Amino acid sequence: MAKYNKLAGKHIVVIGGSGGIGRGVVEAALESHARVTLAGSSQQSADAAVASIKAEYPSAQLVGLGCDLSHSTIEQDLETLLTRAAALSGEIDHIVYTAADNLTLGKLEELTPDVALKAAHMRFLAPVMVGKVAQRHLQGAVNGSPGRGGKDKSLVLTTGSIASKPSPGWSIIAYFAGGINALTRNLALDLSPIRVNAVEPGIVNTGLWDSPDKTAQEREAALQTMCQRLPVGKPAAVEEVAEAYMYLLRDSNATGETVQTRGGHQLI
Ligand SMILES: NC(=O)c1ccc[n+]([C@@H]2O[C@H](COP(=O)([O-])OP(=O)(O)OC[C@H]3O[C@@H](n4cnc5c(N)ncnc54)[C@H](OP(=O)(O)O)[C@@H]3O)[C@@H](O)[C@H]2O)c1
Incomplete structure:
Protein backbone atom coordinates (compact mmCIF):
# COMPACT_ATOMS: atom_id res chain seq x y z
CA MET A 1 0.00 0.00 0.00
CA ALA A 2 1.19 3.53 -0.80
CA LYS A 3 2.54 5.32 2.26
CA TYR A 4 1.37 8.79 1.27
CA ASN A 5 -1.11 8.31 -1.55
CA LYS A 6 -3.66 6.98 0.89
CA LEU A 7 -6.63 7.57 -1.40
CA ALA A 8 -5.61 5.17 -4.18
CA GLY A 9 -8.42 2.65 -4.68
CA LYS A 10 -10.67 4.25 -2.05
CA HIS A 11 -14.31 4.92 -2.85
CA ILE A 12 -15.16 8.60 -2.30
CA VAL A 13 -18.71 9.94 -2.67
CA VAL A 14 -18.87 13.68 -3.38
CA ILE A 15 -22.38 15.05 -2.77
CA GLY A 16 -22.35 18.27 -4.81
CA GLY A 17 -19.61 16.87 -7.06
CA SER A 18 -21.36 17.90 -10.28
CA GLY A 19 -20.22 21.52 -9.96
CA GLY A 20 -18.14 24.15 -8.20
CA ILE A 21 -15.89 23.15 -5.31
CA GLY A 22 -17.26 19.57 -5.30
CA ARG A 23 -16.23 19.09 -8.89
CA GLY A 24 -12.71 20.17 -7.95
CA VAL A 25 -12.74 17.56 -5.17
CA VAL A 26 -13.87 14.90 -7.67
CA GLU A 27 -10.99 15.73 -10.03
CA ALA A 28 -8.43 15.84 -7.20
CA ALA A 29 -9.68 12.46 -5.91
CA LEU A 30 -9.41 10.96 -9.41
CA GLU A 31 -5.85 12.29 -9.72
CA SER A 32 -5.19 10.46 -6.42
CA HIS A 33 -6.45 7.27 -8.12
CA ALA A 34 -9.59 7.01 -6.00
CA ARG A 35 -12.88 5.57 -7.25
CA VAL A 36 -15.42 8.36 -7.20
CA THR A 37 -19.18 8.70 -7.15
CA LEU A 38 -20.37 12.24 -7.80
CA ALA A 39 -23.88 13.34 -6.94
CA GLY A 40 -25.68 16.22 -8.61
CA SER A 41 -29.17 17.61 -8.06
CA SER A 42 -30.43 15.53 -11.03
CA GLN A 43 -29.29 12.49 -13.02
CA GLN A 44 -28.96 14.81 -16.04
CA SER A 45 -26.52 17.20 -14.30
CA ALA A 46 -24.58 14.25 -12.85
CA ASP A 47 -24.31 12.61 -16.31
CA ALA A 48 -23.16 15.89 -17.89
CA ALA A 49 -20.47 16.33 -15.21
CA VAL A 50 -19.27 12.72 -15.64
CA ALA A 51 -19.06 13.15 -19.44
CA SER A 52 -16.98 16.32 -19.21
CA ILE A 53 -14.70 14.98 -16.45
CA LYS A 54 -14.16 11.71 -18.39
CA ALA A 55 -13.15 13.77 -21.44
CA GLU A 56 -10.24 15.01 -19.32
CA TYR A 57 -9.66 11.79 -17.32
CA PRO A 58 -10.55 8.97 -19.74
CA SER A 59 -9.58 6.14 -17.37
CA ALA A 60 -11.45 7.63 -14.41
CA GLN A 61 -13.42 5.22 -12.24
CA LEU A 62 -16.30 7.63 -11.96
CA VAL A 63 -20.06 7.17 -11.54
CA GLY A 64 -22.64 9.97 -11.54
CA LEU A 65 -25.90 9.81 -9.59
CA GLY A 66 -28.76 12.28 -9.28
CA CYS A 67 -30.12 13.18 -5.84
CA ASP A 68 -32.22 16.27 -5.27
CA LEU A 69 -31.81 17.15 -1.59
CA SER A 70 -34.40 19.93 -1.58
CA HIS A 71 -37.33 17.70 -0.54
CA SER A 72 -38.70 16.76 2.88
CA THR A 73 -37.73 13.15 2.00
CA ILE A 74 -34.05 14.16 2.28
CA GLU A 75 -33.10 11.35 4.70
CA GLN A 76 -34.55 8.65 2.44
CA ASP A 77 -33.06 10.37 -0.64
CA LEU A 78 -29.58 10.34 0.94
CA GLU A 79 -30.09 6.71 1.99
CA THR A 80 -30.99 5.76 -1.59
CA LEU A 81 -28.02 7.70 -2.97
CA LEU A 82 -25.46 6.03 -0.71
CA THR A 83 -27.02 2.57 -1.17
CA ARG A 84 -26.81 2.95 -4.97
CA ALA A 85 -23.24 4.30 -4.75
CA ALA A 86 -22.16 1.27 -2.67
CA ALA A 87 -23.98 -1.15 -5.00
CA LEU A 88 -22.28 0.32 -8.09
CA SER A 89 -18.76 1.00 -6.80
CA GLY A 90 -18.35 -0.94 -3.56
CA GLU A 91 -18.05 -0.06 0.12
CA ILE A 92 -17.81 3.70 0.71
CA ASP A 93 -14.63 4.99 2.39
CA HIS A 94 -15.22 8.74 2.46
CA ILE A 95 -18.12 11.14 1.94
CA VAL A 96 -17.63 14.79 1.02
CA TYR A 97 -20.57 17.19 1.22
CA THR A 98 -20.35 20.40 -0.85
CA ALA A 99 -23.92 20.71 -2.16
CA ALA A 100 -25.66 24.06 -1.72
CA ASP A 101 -28.34 26.08 -3.45
CA ASN A 102 -27.79 29.66 -4.58
CA LEU A 103 -27.46 32.54 -2.14
CA THR A 104 -30.79 34.30 -2.63
CA LEU A 105 -31.39 35.64 0.85
CA GLY A 106 -31.19 39.38 0.26
CA LYS A 107 -31.13 41.91 3.08
CA LEU A 108 -31.96 41.09 6.72
CA GLU A 109 -34.62 43.81 6.85
CA GLU A 110 -36.44 42.06 3.99
CA LEU A 111 -36.02 38.51 5.36
CA THR A 112 -39.20 36.51 6.03
CA PRO A 113 -39.47 33.32 8.11
CA ASP A 114 -40.33 31.34 4.95
CA VAL A 115 -37.19 32.50 3.13
CA ALA A 116 -35.01 31.81 6.20
CA LEU A 117 -36.44 28.29 6.60
CA LYS A 118 -35.96 27.55 2.88
CA ALA A 119 -32.29 28.60 3.14
CA ALA A 120 -31.96 26.45 6.28
CA HIS A 121 -32.94 23.30 4.37
CA MET A 122 -29.62 22.90 2.47
CA ARG A 123 -27.37 24.70 4.96
CA PHE A 124 -28.77 23.50 8.30
CA LEU A 125 -30.91 20.37 7.81
CA ALA A 126 -28.96 18.72 4.98
CA PRO A 127 -25.54 18.58 6.76
CA VAL A 128 -27.22 17.05 9.84
CA MET A 129 -28.98 14.40 7.72
CA VAL A 130 -25.75 13.72 5.82
CA GLY A 131 -24.10 13.04 9.19
CA LYS A 132 -26.91 10.71 10.27
CA VAL A 133 -27.03 8.69 7.02
CA ALA A 134 -23.23 8.72 6.59
CA GLN A 135 -22.84 7.10 10.01
CA ARG A 136 -24.84 4.04 8.91
CA HIS A 137 -23.00 3.71 5.60
CA LEU A 138 -19.47 4.42 6.81
CA GLN A 139 -19.89 1.94 9.64
CA GLY A 140 -20.56 -0.53 6.85
CA ALA A 141 -23.60 -1.86 8.70
CA VAL A 142 -25.79 -1.81 5.58
CA ASN A 143 -26.92 -4.60 3.28
CA GLY A 144 -25.95 -7.18 5.91
CA SER A 145 -22.26 -6.31 5.54
CA PRO A 146 -20.31 -6.24 8.85
CA GLY A 147 -18.08 -3.45 7.46
CA ARG A 148 -15.05 -2.11 9.35
CA GLY A 149 -17.08 -0.28 12.01
CA GLY A 150 -16.08 3.12 10.63
CA LYS A 151 -12.31 2.73 11.06
CA ASP A 152 -10.32 4.56 8.31
CA LYS A 153 -13.47 6.29 7.09
CA SER A 154 -14.42 9.94 7.10
CA LEU A 155 -16.95 12.62 6.34
CA VAL A 156 -15.97 16.14 5.22
CA LEU A 157 -18.55 18.93 5.41
CA THR A 158 -18.31 22.44 3.95
CA THR A 159 -18.72 25.71 5.82
CA GLY A 160 -17.47 29.17 4.81
CA SER A 161 -15.20 31.98 6.02
CA ILE A 162 -18.26 34.00 7.02
CA ALA A 163 -18.30 31.70 10.09
CA SER A 164 -15.13 33.32 11.42
CA LYS A 165 -15.07 36.71 9.62
CA PRO A 166 -18.36 38.61 9.94
CA SER A 167 -19.47 40.81 7.09
CA PRO A 168 -22.44 43.23 6.89
CA GLY A 169 -25.52 41.66 5.28
CA TRP A 170 -24.48 38.03 5.89
CA SER A 171 -25.99 37.33 9.33
CA ILE A 172 -28.08 34.29 8.48
CA ILE A 173 -25.42 32.59 6.32
CA PRO A 212 -29.70 35.95 -13.72
CA ASP A 213 -28.70 39.59 -14.25
CA LYS A 214 -24.96 38.83 -14.70
CA THR A 215 -22.98 37.11 -17.46
CA ALA A 216 -20.11 34.78 -16.50
CA GLN A 217 -17.63 37.56 -17.34
CA GLU A 218 -19.51 40.07 -15.17
CA ARG A 219 -19.49 37.54 -12.34
CA GLU A 220 -15.71 37.09 -12.66
CA ALA A 221 -15.20 40.86 -12.70
CA ALA A 222 -17.41 41.32 -9.61
CA LEU A 223 -15.52 38.57 -7.72
CA GLN A 224 -12.19 40.08 -8.73
CA THR A 225 -13.30 43.45 -7.32
CA MET A 226 -14.51 41.81 -4.08
CA CYS A 227 -11.13 40.10 -3.66
CA GLN A 228 -8.83 43.02 -4.55
CA ARG A 229 -7.98 43.72 -0.90
CA LEU A 230 -7.15 40.10 -0.09
CA PRO A 231 -3.44 39.34 0.41
CA VAL A 232 -3.70 36.89 -2.53
CA GLY A 233 -5.52 39.59 -4.56
CA LYS A 234 -8.00 37.25 -6.26
CA PRO A 235 -10.83 34.78 -5.66
CA ALA A 236 -9.78 31.15 -5.09
CA ALA A 237 -9.97 28.58 -7.88
CA VAL A 238 -11.63 25.26 -7.04
CA GLU A 239 -8.34 23.42 -7.62
CA GLU A 240 -6.84 25.47 -4.77
CA VAL A 241 -9.52 24.82 -2.13
CA ALA A 242 -9.87 21.16 -3.21
CA GLU A 243 -6.45 20.63 -1.60
CA ALA A 244 -7.97 21.26 1.86
CA TYR A 245 -10.43 18.39 1.31
CA MET A 246 -7.64 16.11 0.08
CA TYR A 247 -5.65 16.83 3.24
CA LEU A 248 -8.58 16.00 5.52
CA LEU A 249 -9.33 12.78 3.63
CA ARG A 250 -5.71 11.65 3.91
CA ASP A 251 -4.77 12.57 7.49
CA SER A 252 -6.20 9.78 9.64
CA ASN A 253 -5.20 11.80 12.73
CA ALA A 254 -7.52 14.72 11.87
CA THR A 255 -11.04 14.76 13.29
CA GLY A 256 -13.28 17.56 14.54
CA GLU A 257 -11.12 20.01 12.57
CA THR A 258 -12.07 22.87 10.27
CA VAL A 259 -9.39 23.63 7.69
CA GLN A 260 -9.47 27.22 6.46
CA THR A 261 -8.42 28.33 2.97
CA ARG A 262 -9.38 31.98 2.80
CA GLY A 263 -6.84 33.89 0.70
CA GLY A 264 -5.73 35.78 3.81
CA HIS A 265 -9.21 37.26 4.43
CA GLN A 266 -8.63 36.89 8.19
CA LEU A 267 -5.72 39.36 7.99
CA ILE A 268 -7.56 42.39 6.63
N1 LIG B 1 -18.10 29.59 -3.80
C1 LIG B 1 -17.75 30.28 -2.72
O1 LIG B 1 -17.25 31.42 -2.78
C2 LIG B 1 -17.94 29.68 -1.35
C3 LIG B 1 -17.38 30.33 -0.26
C4 LIG B 1 -17.54 29.80 1.01
C5 LIG B 1 -18.28 28.66 1.19
N2 LIG B 1 -18.82 28.04 0.10
C6 LIG B 1 -19.61 26.84 0.33
O2 LIG B 1 -19.08 25.77 -0.44
C7 LIG B 1 -20.14 24.88 -0.78
C8 LIG B 1 -20.09 24.60 -2.27
O3 LIG B 1 -20.28 25.83 -2.96
P1 LIG B 1 -19.94 25.96 -4.52
O4 LIG B 1 -19.37 27.31 -4.70
O5 LIG B 1 -19.20 24.77 -4.99
O6 LIG B 1 -21.43 25.95 -5.13
P2 LIG B 1 -21.90 25.64 -6.65
O7 LIG B 1 -20.80 25.90 -7.60
O8 LIG B 1 -23.16 26.40 -6.82
O9 LIG B 1 -22.19 24.06 -6.65
C9 LIG B 1 -23.27 23.61 -5.90
C10 LIG B 1 -23.40 22.11 -5.99
O10 LIG B 1 -24.54 21.78 -5.19
C11 LIG B 1 -25.44 21.00 -5.97
N3 LIG B 1 -26.82 21.28 -5.60
C12 LIG B 1 -27.50 22.45 -5.71
N4 LIG B 1 -28.78 22.29 -5.33
C13 LIG B 1 -28.91 20.96 -5.00
C14 LIG B 1 -29.98 20.16 -4.56
N5 LIG B 1 -31.22 20.66 -4.39
N6 LIG B 1 -29.77 18.85 -4.32
C15 LIG B 1 -28.54 18.32 -4.50
N7 LIG B 1 -27.48 19.02 -4.92
C16 LIG B 1 -27.66 20.33 -5.16
C17 LIG B 1 -25.18 21.41 -7.41
O11 LIG B 1 -25.64 20.35 -8.23
P3 LIG B 1 -26.17 20.55 -9.76
O12 LIG B 1 -25.12 21.39 -10.43
O13 LIG B 1 -26.22 19.16 -10.24
O14 LIG B 1 -27.49 21.23 -9.67
C18 LIG B 1 -23.66 21.59 -7.40
O15 LIG B 1 -23.02 20.35 -7.55
C19 LIG B 1 -21.44 25.54 -0.28
O16 LIG B 1 -21.76 25.04 0.98
C20 LIG B 1 -21.04 26.99 -0.16
O17 LIG B 1 -21.85 27.71 0.78
C21 LIG B 1 -18.65 28.50 -1.17
Whole structure:
Protein backbone atom coordinates (compact mmCIF):
# COMPACT_ATOMS: atom_id res chain seq x y z
CA MET A 1 0.00 0.00 0.00
CA ALA A 2 1.19 3.53 -0.80
CA LYS A 3 2.54 5.32 2.26
CA TYR A 4 1.37 8.79 1.27
CA ASN A 5 -1.11 8.31 -1.55
CA LYS A 6 -3.66 6.98 0.89
CA LEU A 7 -6.63 7.57 -1.40
CA ALA A 8 -5.61 5.17 -4.18
CA GLY A 9 -8.42 2.65 -4.68
CA LYS A 10 -10.67 4.25 -2.05
CA HIS A 11 -14.31 4.92 -2.85
CA ILE A 12 -15.16 8.60 -2.30
CA VAL A 13 -18.71 9.94 -2.67
CA VAL A 14 -18.87 13.68 -3.38
CA ILE A 15 -22.38 15.05 -2.77
CA GLY A 16 -22.35 18.27 -4.81
CA GLY A 17 -19.61 16.87 -7.06
CA SER A 18 -21.36 17.90 -10.28
CA GLY A 19 -20.22 21.52 -9.96
CA GLY A 20 -18.14 24.15 -8.20
CA ILE A 21 -15.89 23.15 -5.31
CA GLY A 22 -17.26 19.57 -5.30
CA ARG A 23 -16.23 19.09 -8.89
CA GLY A 24 -12.71 20.17 -7.95
CA VAL A 25 -12.74 17.56 -5.17
CA VAL A 26 -13.87 14.90 -7.67
CA GLU A 27 -10.99 15.73 -10.03
CA ALA A 28 -8.43 15.84 -7.20
CA ALA A 29 -9.68 12.46 -5.91
CA LEU A 30 -9.41 10.96 -9.41
CA GLU A 31 -5.85 12.29 -9.72
CA SER A 32 -5.19 10.46 -6.42
CA HIS A 33 -6.45 7.27 -8.12
CA ALA A 34 -9.59 7.01 -6.00
CA ARG A 35 -12.88 5.57 -7.25
CA VAL A 36 -15.42 8.36 -7.20
CA THR A 37 -19.18 8.70 -7.15
CA LEU A 38 -20.37 12.24 -7.80
CA ALA A 39 -23.88 13.34 -6.94
CA GLY A 40 -25.68 16.22 -8.61
CA SER A 41 -29.17 17.61 -8.06
CA SER A 42 -30.43 15.53 -11.03
CA GLN A 43 -29.29 12.49 -13.02
CA GLN A 44 -28.96 14.81 -16.04
CA SER A 45 -26.52 17.20 -14.30
CA ALA A 46 -24.58 14.25 -12.85
CA ASP A 47 -24.31 12.61 -16.31
CA ALA A 48 -23.16 15.89 -17.89
CA ALA A 49 -20.47 16.33 -15.21
CA VAL A 50 -19.27 12.72 -15.64
CA ALA A 51 -19.06 13.15 -19.44
CA SER A 52 -16.98 16.32 -19.21
CA ILE A 53 -14.70 14.98 -16.45
CA LYS A 54 -14.16 11.71 -18.39
CA ALA A 55 -13.15 13.77 -21.44
CA GLU A 56 -10.24 15.01 -19.32
CA TYR A 57 -9.66 11.79 -17.32
CA PRO A 58 -10.55 8.97 -19.74
CA SER A 59 -9.58 6.14 -17.37
CA ALA A 60 -11.45 7.63 -14.41
CA GLN A 61 -13.42 5.22 -12.24
CA LEU A 62 -16.30 7.63 -11.96
CA VAL A 63 -20.06 7.17 -11.54
CA GLY A 64 -22.64 9.97 -11.54
CA LEU A 65 -25.90 9.81 -9.59
CA GLY A 66 -28.76 12.28 -9.28
CA CYS A 67 -30.12 13.18 -5.84
CA ASP A 68 -32.22 16.27 -5.27
CA LEU A 69 -31.81 17.15 -1.59
CA SER A 70 -34.40 19.93 -1.58
CA HIS A 71 -37.33 17.70 -0.54
CA SER A 72 -38.70 16.76 2.88
CA THR A 73 -37.73 13.15 2.00
CA ILE A 74 -34.05 14.16 2.28
CA GLU A 75 -33.10 11.35 4.70
CA GLN A 76 -34.55 8.65 2.44
CA ASP A 77 -33.06 10.37 -0.64
CA LEU A 78 -29.58 10.34 0.94
CA GLU A 79 -30.09 6.71 1.99
CA THR A 80 -30.99 5.76 -1.59
CA LEU A 81 -28.02 7.70 -2.97
CA LEU A 82 -25.46 6.03 -0.71
CA THR A 83 -27.02 2.57 -1.17
CA ARG A 84 -26.81 2.95 -4.97
CA ALA A 85 -23.24 4.30 -4.75
CA ALA A 86 -22.16 1.27 -2.67
CA ALA A 87 -23.98 -1.15 -5.00
CA LEU A 88 -22.28 0.32 -8.09
CA SER A 89 -18.76 1.00 -6.80
CA GLY A 90 -18.35 -0.94 -3.56
CA GLU A 91 -18.05 -0.06 0.12
CA ILE A 92 -17.81 3.70 0.71
CA ASP A 93 -14.63 4.99 2.39
CA HIS A 94 -15.22 8.74 2.46
CA ILE A 95 -18.12 11.14 1.94
CA VAL A 96 -17.63 14.79 1.02
CA TYR A 97 -20.57 17.19 1.22
CA THR A 98 -20.35 20.40 -0.85
CA ALA A 99 -23.92 20.71 -2.16
CA ALA A 100 -25.66 24.06 -1.72
CA ASP A 101 -28.34 26.08 -3.45
CA ASN A 102 -27.79 29.66 -4.58
CA LEU A 103 -27.46 32.54 -2.14
CA THR A 104 -30.79 34.30 -2.63
CA LEU A 105 -31.39 35.64 0.85
CA GLY A 106 -31.19 39.38 0.26
CA LYS A 107 -31.13 41.91 3.08
CA LEU A 108 -31.96 41.09 6.72
CA GLU A 109 -34.62 43.81 6.85
CA GLU A 110 -36.44 42.06 3.99
CA LEU A 111 -36.02 38.51 5.36
CA THR A 112 -39.20 36.51 6.03
CA PRO A 113 -39.47 33.32 8.11
CA ASP A 114 -40.33 31.34 4.95
CA VAL A 115 -37.19 32.50 3.13
CA ALA A 116 -35.01 31.81 6.20
CA LEU A 117 -36.44 28.29 6.60
CA LYS A 118 -35.96 27.55 2.88
CA ALA A 119 -32.29 28.60 3.14
CA ALA A 120 -31.96 26.45 6.28
CA HIS A 121 -32.94 23.30 4.37
CA MET A 122 -29.62 22.90 2.47
CA ARG A 123 -27.37 24.70 4.96
CA PHE A 124 -28.77 23.50 8.30
CA LEU A 125 -30.91 20.37 7.81
CA ALA A 126 -28.96 18.72 4.98
CA PRO A 127 -25.54 18.58 6.76
CA VAL A 128 -27.22 17.05 9.84
CA MET A 129 -28.98 14.40 7.72
CA VAL A 130 -25.75 13.72 5.82
CA GLY A 131 -24.10 13.04 9.19
CA LYS A 132 -26.91 10.71 10.27
CA VAL A 133 -27.03 8.69 7.02
CA ALA A 134 -23.23 8.72 6.59
CA GLN A 135 -22.84 7.10 10.01
CA ARG A 136 -24.84 4.04 8.91
CA HIS A 137 -23.00 3.71 5.60
CA LEU A 138 -19.47 4.42 6.81
CA GLN A 139 -19.89 1.94 9.64
CA GLY A 140 -20.56 -0.53 6.85
CA ALA A 141 -23.60 -1.86 8.70
CA VAL A 142 -25.79 -1.81 5.58
CA ASN A 143 -26.92 -4.60 3.28
CA GLY A 144 -25.95 -7.18 5.91
CA SER A 145 -22.26 -6.31 5.54
CA PRO A 146 -20.31 -6.24 8.85
CA GLY A 147 -18.08 -3.45 7.46
CA ARG A 148 -15.05 -2.11 9.35
CA GLY A 149 -17.08 -0.28 12.01
CA GLY A 150 -16.08 3.12 10.63
CA LYS A 151 -12.31 2.73 11.06
CA ASP A 152 -10.32 4.56 8.31
CA LYS A 153 -13.47 6.29 7.09
CA SER A 154 -14.42 9.94 7.10
CA LEU A 155 -16.95 12.62 6.34
CA VAL A 156 -15.97 16.14 5.22
CA LEU A 157 -18.55 18.93 5.41
CA THR A 158 -18.31 22.44 3.95
CA THR A 159 -18.72 25.71 5.82
CA GLY A 160 -17.47 29.17 4.81
CA SER A 161 -15.20 31.98 6.02
CA ILE A 162 -18.26 34.00 7.02
CA ALA A 163 -18.30 31.70 10.09
CA SER A 164 -15.13 33.32 11.42
CA LYS A 165 -15.07 36.71 9.62
CA PRO A 166 -18.36 38.61 9.94
CA SER A 167 -19.47 40.81 7.09
CA PRO A 168 -22.44 43.23 6.89
CA GLY A 169 -25.52 41.66 5.28
CA TRP A 170 -24.48 38.03 5.89
CA SER A 171 -25.99 37.33 9.33
CA ILE A 172 -28.08 34.29 8.48
CA ILE A 173 -25.42 32.59 6.32
CA ALA A 174 -22.86 33.31 9.09
CA TYR A 175 -25.23 31.59 11.53
CA PHE A 176 -25.45 28.44 9.34
CA ALA A 177 -21.70 28.43 8.62
CA GLY A 178 -20.80 28.79 12.32
CA GLY A 179 -23.28 26.02 13.08
CA ILE A 180 -21.53 23.67 10.66
CA ASN A 181 -18.24 24.23 12.49
CA ALA A 182 -19.91 23.25 15.79
CA LEU A 183 -21.75 20.35 14.11
CA THR A 184 -18.44 19.07 12.73
CA ARG A 185 -16.80 18.99 16.16
CA ASN A 186 -19.76 17.26 17.79
CA LEU A 187 -20.30 14.73 14.98
CA ALA A 188 -16.62 13.80 15.36
CA LEU A 189 -17.55 12.52 18.84
CA ASP A 190 -20.91 11.03 17.87
CA LEU A 191 -19.60 9.17 14.79
CA SER A 192 -16.21 8.10 16.20
CA PRO A 193 -14.15 6.23 14.97
CA ILE A 194 -15.46 7.74 11.70
CA ARG A 195 -13.56 11.03 11.35
CA VAL A 196 -15.60 14.17 10.72
CA ASN A 197 -14.01 17.40 9.47
CA ALA A 198 -14.95 20.54 7.54
CA VAL A 199 -13.42 22.92 5.03
CA GLU A 200 -13.93 26.66 5.43
CA PRO A 201 -13.28 28.37 2.09
CA GLY A 202 -13.21 32.10 1.48
CA ILE A 203 -14.46 33.45 -1.84
CA VAL A 204 -14.20 30.81 -4.57
CA ASN A 205 -14.91 31.41 -8.25
CA THR A 206 -17.90 29.09 -8.80
CA GLY A 207 -21.44 29.15 -10.10
CA LEU A 208 -22.63 29.88 -6.53
CA TRP A 209 -22.12 33.53 -7.41
CA ASP A 210 -24.19 33.34 -10.62
CA SER A 211 -27.21 35.56 -10.88
CA PRO A 212 -29.70 35.95 -13.72
CA ASP A 213 -28.70 39.59 -14.25
CA LYS A 214 -24.96 38.83 -14.70
CA THR A 215 -22.98 37.11 -17.46
CA ALA A 216 -20.11 34.78 -16.50
CA GLN A 217 -17.63 37.56 -17.34
CA GLU A 218 -19.51 40.07 -15.17
CA ARG A 219 -19.49 37.54 -12.34
CA GLU A 220 -15.71 37.09 -12.66
CA ALA A 221 -15.20 40.86 -12.70
CA ALA A 222 -17.41 41.32 -9.61
CA LEU A 223 -15.52 38.57 -7.72
CA GLN A 224 -12.19 40.08 -8.73
CA THR A 225 -13.30 43.45 -7.32
CA MET A 226 -14.51 41.81 -4.08
CA CYS A 227 -11.13 40.10 -3.66
CA GLN A 228 -8.83 43.02 -4.55
CA ARG A 229 -7.98 43.72 -0.90
CA LEU A 230 -7.15 40.10 -0.09
CA PRO A 231 -3.44 39.34 0.41
CA VAL A 232 -3.70 36.89 -2.53
CA GLY A 233 -5.52 39.59 -4.56
CA LYS A 234 -8.00 37.25 -6.26
CA PRO A 235 -10.83 34.78 -5.66
CA ALA A 236 -9.78 31.15 -5.09
CA ALA A 237 -9.97 28.58 -7.88
CA VAL A 238 -11.63 25.26 -7.04
CA GLU A 239 -8.34 23.42 -7.62
CA GLU A 240 -6.84 25.47 -4.77
CA VAL A 241 -9.52 24.82 -2.13
CA ALA A 242 -9.87 21.16 -3.21
CA GLU A 243 -6.45 20.63 -1.60
CA ALA A 244 -7.97 21.26 1.86
CA TYR A 245 -10.43 18.39 1.31
CA MET A 246 -7.64 16.11 0.08
CA TYR A 247 -5.65 16.83 3.24
CA LEU A 248 -8.58 16.00 5.52
CA LEU A 249 -9.33 12.78 3.63
CA ARG A 250 -5.71 11.65 3.91
CA ASP A 251 -4.77 12.57 7.49
CA SER A 252 -6.20 9.78 9.64
CA ASN A 253 -5.20 11.80 12.73
CA ALA A 254 -7.52 14.72 11.87
CA THR A 255 -11.04 14.76 13.29
CA GLY A 256 -13.28 17.56 14.54
CA GLU A 257 -11.12 20.01 12.57
CA THR A 258 -12.07 22.87 10.27
CA VAL A 259 -9.39 23.63 7.69
CA GLN A 260 -9.47 27.22 6.46
CA THR A 261 -8.42 28.33 2.97
CA ARG A 262 -9.38 31.98 2.80
CA GLY A 263 -6.84 33.89 0.70
CA GLY A 264 -5.73 35.78 3.81
CA HIS A 265 -9.21 37.26 4.43
CA GLN A 266 -8.63 36.89 8.19
CA LEU A 267 -5.72 39.36 7.99
CA ILE A 268 -7.56 42.39 6.63
N1 LIG B 1 -18.10 29.59 -3.80
C1 LIG B 1 -17.75 30.28 -2.72
O1 LIG B 1 -17.25 31.42 -2.78
C2 LIG B 1 -17.94 29.68 -1.35
C3 LIG B 1 -17.38 30.33 -0.26
C4 LIG B 1 -17.54 29.80 1.01
C5 LIG B 1 -18.28 28.66 1.19
N2 LIG B 1 -18.82 28.04 0.10
C6 LIG B 1 -19.61 26.84 0.33
O2 LIG B 1 -19.08 25.77 -0.44
C7 LIG B 1 -20.14 24.88 -0.78
C8 LIG B 1 -20.09 24.60 -2.27
O3 LIG B 1 -20.28 25.83 -2.96
P1 LIG B 1 -19.94 25.96 -4.52
O4 LIG B 1 -19.37 27.31 -4.70
O5 LIG B 1 -19.20 24.77 -4.99
O6 LIG B 1 -21.43 25.95 -5.13
P2 LIG B 1 -21.90 25.64 -6.65
O7 LIG B 1 -20.80 25.90 -7.60
O8 LIG B 1 -23.16 26.40 -6.82
O9 LIG B 1 -22.19 24.06 -6.65
C9 LIG B 1 -23.27 23.61 -5.90
C10 LIG B 1 -23.40 22.11 -5.99
O10 LIG B 1 -24.54 21.78 -5.19
C11 LIG B 1 -25.44 21.00 -5.97
N3 LIG B 1 -26.82 21.28 -5.60
C12 LIG B 1 -27.50 22.45 -5.71
N4 LIG B 1 -28.78 22.29 -5.33
C13 LIG B 1 -28.91 20.96 -5.00
C14 LIG B 1 -29.98 20.16 -4.56
N5 LIG B 1 -31.22 20.66 -4.39
N6 LIG B 1 -29.77 18.85 -4.32
C15 LIG B 1 -28.54 18.32 -4.50
N7 LIG B 1 -27.48 19.02 -4.92
C16 LIG B 1 -27.66 20.33 -5.16
C17 LIG B 1 -25.18 21.41 -7.41
O11 LIG B 1 -25.64 20.35 -8.23
P3 LIG B 1 -26.17 20.55 -9.76
O12 LIG B 1 -25.12 21.39 -10.43
O13 LIG B 1 -26.22 19.16 -10.24
O14 LIG B 1 -27.49 21.23 -9.67
C18 LIG B 1 -23.66 21.59 -7.40
O15 LIG B 1 -23.02 20.35 -7.55
C19 LIG B 1 -21.44 25.54 -0.28
O16 LIG B 1 -21.76 25.04 0.98
C20 LIG B 1 -21.04 26.99 -0.16
O17 LIG B 1 -21.85 27.71 0.78
C21 LIG B 1 -18.65 28.50 -1.17
